[in-house]
Amino acid sequence: MPEERATIIDISQERWKTAQKFELEFAQNTIGSDDDWNLWWMEKYSNYSFLEGKEFQNVLEVGCGPHTNVRYILPKITVGKIWLEDPLIQYYITHYLNQCPSTTDMIKSLIKKPSKRVNFCLELFSNLSYSVDLSSAKLEDLPYKDSQMDLVICINVLDHVNNYDSCMSEMSRVLKSGGILILGQDLTNAEDLVNCPEVVSDIGHPIKVDHTILDDTLSRSFETLTRKVLPREEGRNPEAHYSTYLGVFQKK
Ligand SMILES: C[S@@+](CC[C@H](N)C(=O)[O-])C[C@H]1O[C@@H](n2cnc3c(N)ncnc32)[C@H](O)[C@@H]1O
Known part of the structure; x- marks a missing residue:
C-alpha cells in the first residue's frame, strides 16, 4: 500500500x-431505495454474527442516515433503548411521514407483515418493543452523558463530518468501559x-482519512477486537478509495 x-x-x-446540502439532495433522490450500502456493510461484517445473543442496554447509531445500519443488528441482540443521531434526521423523518398518506394504517400493516423491509423510523416505531430516541445533534458534540452507551455504530459517516478528532473523542466519551x-x-x-480527480472535487465527502490515522486515534482508547483494511478491489468503491476499513473495538 502506498x-x-x-x-x-x-x-x-x-x-x-x-457537503450536507449535497447529502440532503442525495437522500432526496435515493430515499426510496431503502438501502445506502447497508446490506454491503452487513455482509462485510459477516452478518454481524459476532454480536449474536449479546445484550446491550443503550445502542447508539451516529450519522444514522435515512435507513440506518442498526436495523440489521437488532435481530441479533437484546436491546434496552436505541439512540439515533444525524444532523439531517428531522428531514428524514418528515419526508417519510409525508410519503405515507396514512401513517397509522401503514404501521398497522407493518405489524401484520414484520418481515417487510421499510424505512427505519416506521419500522422501529412500529415495533413496540423498541424505545427510540432521535437527535439532530452533530457527532462532534453529542447530547449524551459520559459512559451512557454500550454499543456505538459509526458506518460511512466520518468522511462527512466537520471535525474528525472531535467525533472520535465524542464516541469514546459516550461509550462505557467495555x-x-x-x-x-x-x-x-x-x-x-x-488517480481519481473526483475524490479531490468531491463535494459530499470533505474529510479524508487513511488507516494509519484511524489506528492511531483508536489505539488511545480502544482495544481492537477485529480490524480489516480491505484491499482496493474488495472495498466499497475501488475506483475512488484504496481501501475500506472495517473494525470492531472495545472501549478500555
Ligand atoms: C453516507 S450517509 C450514511 C448514513 C448511514 N450511516 C448509513 O450507512 O446508511 C452519511 C450521514 O452522515 C451524516 N453526517 C454528516 N455530518 C455529520 C456530523 N457532523 N455528525 C453526525 N452525522 C453527520 C449525514 O447527515 C448523513 O446522513
Whole structure:
C-alpha cells in the first residue's frame, strides 16, 4: 500500500454545510431505495454474527442516515433503548411521514407483515418493543452523558463530518468501559487523489482519512477486537478509495 498520506480532518462550518446540502439532495433522490450500502456493510461484517445473543442496554447509531445500519443488528441482540443521531434526521423523518398518506394504517400493516423491509423510523416505531430516541445533534458534540452507551455504530459517516478528532473523542466519551464500537469507513490516500480527480472535487465527502490515522486515534482508547483494511478491489468503491476499513473495538 502506498505510504504517502492525504488526510483532511478538519473543515470550516461553511464547507460542512455545503457537503450536507449535497447529502440532503442525495437522500432526496435515493430515499426510496431503502438501502445506502447497508446490506454491503452487513455482509462485510459477516452478518454481524459476532454480536449474536449479546445484550446491550443503550445502542447508539451516529450519522444514522435515512435507513440506518442498526436495523440489521437488532435481530441479533437484546436491546434496552436505541439512540439515533444525524444532523439531517428531522428531514428524514418528515419526508417519510409525508410519503405515507396514512401513517397509522401503514404501521398497522407493518405489524401484520414484520418481515417487510421499510424505512427505519416506521419500522422501529412500529415495533413496540423498541424505545427510540432521535437527535439532530452533530457527532462532534453529542447530547449524551459520559459512559451512557454500550454499543456505538459509526458506518460511512466520518468522511462527512466537520471535525474528525472531535467525533472520535465524542464516541469514546459516550461509550462505557467495555462497550463496543463498530466503525466502517472508506479510506483515502495520495494515490487516490492522483488517480481519481473526483475524490479531490468531491463535494459530499470533505474529510479524508487513511488507516494509519484511524489506528492511531483508536489505539488511545480502544482495544481492537477485529480490524480489516480491505484491499482496493474488495472495498466499497475501488475506483475512488484504496481501501475500506472495517473494525470492531472495545472501549478500555
Ligand atoms: C453516507 S450517509 C450514511 C448514513 C448511514 N450511516 C448509513 O450507512 O446508511 C452519511 C450521514 O452522515 C451524516 N453526517 C454528516 N455530518 C455529520 C456530523 N457532523 N455528525 C453526525 N452525522 C453527520 C449525514 O447527515 C448523513 O446522513
